[in-house]
Amino acid sequence: MNATRVRHVESALIRLDQARRGETPNLPLDLFLRRYFQAHKFLDSADRAWISEKTYELYRWRGLLDHLTPQPHSWANRMRTFFLNDRWRSQTQNDKLPHNVRCSFPKELFARMEGSLGTKAAIKVSNVLNEPPLTFLRVNTLKISRDKVFSFLLAKSVAVEKTVSSKSGLMLSSKQKLLDLPEYKLGYIEIQDESSQLIAQQVDAKPGQHVLDFCAGSGGKSLCVAPPMLNRGHVYLHDTRDTKLSKSRRRMRKAGITNYTILPPSHPLLPKLRAKMDWVLVDAPCSQSGAIRRNPDMKWAYSDDRLWRWVAQQREIFEAALKYVKDDGKIVYATCSVLDEENAQQVRFFCEKFGLYLSRPPLHALPQSRGMDGFFCATMERR
Numbered sequence: 148m149n150a151t152r153v154r155h156v157e158s159a160l161i162r163l164d165q166a167r168r169g170e171t172p173n174l175p176l177d178l179f180l181r182r183y184f185q186a187h188k189f190l191d192s193a194d195r196a197w198i199s200e201k202t203y204e205l206y207r208w209r210g211l212l213d214h215l216t217p218q219p220h221s222w223a224n225r226m227r228t229f230f231l232n233d234r235w236r237s238q239t240q241n242d243k244l245p246h247n248v249r250c251s252f253p254k255e256l257f258a259r260m261e262g263s264l265g266t267k268a269a270i271k272v273s274n275v276l277n278e279p280p281l282t283f284l285r286v287n288t289l290k291i292s293r294d295k296v297f298s299f300l301l302a303k304s305v306a307v308e309k310t311v312s313s314k315s316g317l318m319l320s321s322k323q324k325l326l327d328l329p330e331y332k333l334g335y336i337e338i339q340d341e342s343s344q345l346i347a348q349q350v351d352a353k354p355g356q357h358v359l360d361f362c363a364g365s366g367g368k369s370l371c372v373a374p375p376m377l378n379r380g381h382v383y384l385h386d387t388r389d390t391k392l393s394k395s396r397r398r399m400r401k402a403g404i405t406n407y408t409i410l411p412p413s414h415p416l417l418p419k420l421r422a423k424m425d426w427v428l429v430d431a432p433c434s435q436s437g438a439i440r441r442n443p444d445m446k447w448a449y450s451d452d453r454l455w456r457w458v459a460q461q462r463e464i465f466e467a468a469l470k471y472v473k474d475d476g477k478i479v480y481a482t483c484s485v486l487d488e489e490n491a492q493q494v495r496f497f498c499e500k501f502g503l504y505l506s507r508p509p510l511h512a513l514p515q516s517r518g519m520d521g522f523f524c525a526t527m528e529r530r
């Protein structure tokens with residue numbers, strides 16, 4: 148084993164803990180690692196890949212490693228258990244251990260998953276969430292067809308498959324460097340999980356219609372909603388975070404989308420859009436419990452208190468967003484959570500409180516092994 152790489156894994160883990168205890172308590176692991184590698188430019192791509200992989204794995208298995216590691220539970224001690232040999236892995240099958248321990252999940256989160264899915268499914272889902280994630284692409288159909296990109300990538304010996312559920316998706320079977328591909332630079336493809344594509348595809352906006360992406364973030368869903376509108380009608384992107392919205396502007400432009408407007412909260416156009424939208428999408432902040440594979444550190448930040456705060460925030464956001472839906476318009480509520488509290492229970496609450504009904508049965512996908520993340524999505528309209 149390469150001692151320098153091991154030292155970097157430990158140093159990265161310790162520095163991330165320090166950063167989170169300091170000014171950036173919610174710093175995600177992927178962003179932290181990107182910055183870590185920028186500050187350590189001498190590490191080559193093989194070093195980076197190895198350090199990333201091990202850092203992610205240590206976060207994934209932190210709970211089980213703590214169970215098997217003598218106190219104190221420092222990263223150095225956990226790493227000793229992890230790297231010494233592979234014996235700790237056999238404990239993932241030890242059914243004498245509490246389920247959450249062998250699945251390496253915090254007790255509170257596992258109990259919530261059990262409450263929503265039942266014990267057997269909660270174990271299965273936890274195990275899937277402990278796998279490394281795959282990369283999915285979305286083809287920008289305003290610029291090119293999925294078939295063409297598929298053939299280009301195959302010709303470049305990229306191991307790629309077409310996604311079954313999303314009409315514009317591709318799945319990469321192994322890690323690939325995408326940022327240098329001309330197809331990426333030209334805005335033909337973007338990285339986007341299939342689950343995220345399916346949420347956006349629930350907004351079935353036709354050319355000429357008006358859509359408000361109320362929690363647009365950096366525009367992931369709008370980028371997918373807009374192409375079938377063929378630049379006719381309008382997509383409005385709103386979010387409370389300006390930094391994310393600026394990123395969305397760059398992405399929409401690169402994608403060749405022209406019928407959009409960015410609306411930060413104080414924008415004077417916002418009040419004028421009330422009751423005018425054919426579609427409003429609420430891609431709500433949530434526990435992200437269906438997407439833990441991408442940031443396994445998130446599971447250790449979970450608490451029921453945080454869950455209740457998300458639930459309250461989702462209700463507030465939904466109520467604010469609903470004001471923009473026209474009488475015969477539709478509102479799509481989505482999360483990347485597998486918890487009923489954020490999904491089916493919320494939809495029941497929305498329907499009762501606001502006199503809505505489900506336009507079609509909600510989509511509720513659990514995370515799939517070598518497949519998409521878990522998500523929930525419900526389309527509602529007024530009675």
Ligand SMILES: C[S@@+](CC[C@H](N)C(=O)[O-])C[C@H]1O[C@@H](n2cnc3c(N)ncnc32)[C@H](O)[C@@H]1O
Pocket residue numbers: 343361362363364365366367368369385386387388391430431432433464
């Ligand atoms: C799940 S993320 C959205 C991701 C985005 N739709 C995408 O596909 O890239 C949730 C977003 O809700 C935003 N948000 C939080 N509170 C909000 C509020 N009161 N009104 C609108 N957006 C809000 C957050 O800033 C965050 O960007």
